[in-house]
Amino acid sequence: MSEQQAITPGGPTVKKFMFVNRKAPYGTIYALESLEVVLITATFDQDVSLVFIDDGVYELVKGQQTKGIGIKNFSPSYRALDGYDVEKLYVDQASLEQRGLTEKDLLVPVEVLDAQQMGQLMAQQDVILSF
């Protein structure tokens, strides 16, 4: 992973892509669609980060059991992101707190940021995709 590298010598341009996830996992298709686009983007060796804000934090909650609703449980895929060199996962602190959650409730290691840090991180991106 390279933080300041904008262009790989002789290779394609690497852009900073941020995926902003603000929806709970099964009520709408957004969370799953986001995950799929993240994996595609990672395939193209881009600098990918994921942020989870508002109900998006529910996507990462441990222990999801979806058999009863007949929808595929895609939450294990967040654990696989590491294998695609997607290692930057950020969670909004206030969104966790409002929902009675802590980092311990989440199924992957994340970095918890406050609103200011999150805003600064957004401003550093080349592309932001919202889900």
Place this chain on the structure above:
Amino acid sequence: MLHIVNKSPFQTTTLDSCLRMAQPGHALLLIEDGIYAATVGSAAEARVRQACASLKVYALQPDMDARGVTGKLIDGVTLVDYAGFVDLTVEYSTSHSWL
């Protein structure tokens, strides 16, 4: 950077999350149902006036016109047309269309 909000402040918390994270010097463009936040007398008025102190706040005039609320624009919010929208996306290198 440029934050774009298209949801009514009465329907979702999108505007609040955006305002929480927007940093001084960033810009906020209200479009579609998002423009209701830029009208006087709405419950969002105080939040938008406060935002105007640290952010450049814009509203898309065709969306305000369509909804009949252009006359209620909060002073401090700047109206832009579609060309102005494009100019903003050029002026700010990063745009985030909050969903």
